[in-house]
Amino acid sequence: MAVAPTDVWLEDLISKPLELLKKTINGKEDQQSFYHYLMKHGMYRSSQHAGDIFEKLKEKDIWARFSLYEKKYRRKWNGPSVPIYLFPVQEKRGMFQSSMKKSGVCFKDEIFFFITDQEDPKEYEALFVHEYHHCVRMKKLSKKEDQYTLLDSIIFEGLAENAVREYCGEKYVAPWTKAYEEAELSRFYDKWIEPNLDVKRRSPLHDQLLLGQKSYPNMLGYSSGYRLVQNYLKNQDTSTISLFGKPSSIFLP
Structure with a gap:
């Protein structure tokens, strides 16, 4: 699995983020703690607000766009194939800016992207490049996380x-x-x-x-x-x- 079908998951579970996270690698055991961690990095809090963003993302078929990025940079960089999850961002609050439009967090075995509608689609690619770069470098360094x-x-x-x-x-x-x-x-x-x-x-x-x-x-x-x-x-x-x-x-x- 490269870009996970979170568009399908969100249709039924957008108001149940803990259920969504059960489908991920790092969220299988303690969804509550993991959700709080992801919220610090920009994952949505309000399902009503997230629903509005979700509709806009579906209109632009963002999942297909990220799938193209994944293929492009995995080939260019000889990078790993890891699950990639797209979720609505919590625009009102985040660690990078007061009104956050995009964010992400990378683990050695999966990447999460938190996004909203962007006027300039190149912003999505910039976000992908940044987070996927982390993933490739982790693979190349082969260093334990506690080191x-x-x-x-x-x-x-x-x-x-x-x-x-x-x-x-x-x-x-x-x-x-x-x-x-x-x-x-x-x-x-x-x-x-x-x-x-x-x-x-x-x-x-x-x-x-x-x-x-x-x-x-x-x-x-x-x-x-x-x-x-x-x-x-x-x-x-x-x-x-x-x-x-x-x-x-x-x-x-």
């Missing part, structure tokens, strides 16, 4: 958004790539990121720095990762494909 550090995470994000730049164009890179001036981000990196590069993913500090939670600047880790990747590329004649399996440490100055 991932903050350095790994920020490079994951920086490389994925660089792939968006390469395959979709500068117009489609995320706003957090341009959120800070170079000098300002350099100071933030020296103060908060560099001393904590070895912090493991399970530590609360990891997400606080990656996302810019608590008192840290918004999307600090994401922005820092993109900066490290771009600085590395200034001196390299290379491309997304050649970087998939590179260790995170090579991007350090």
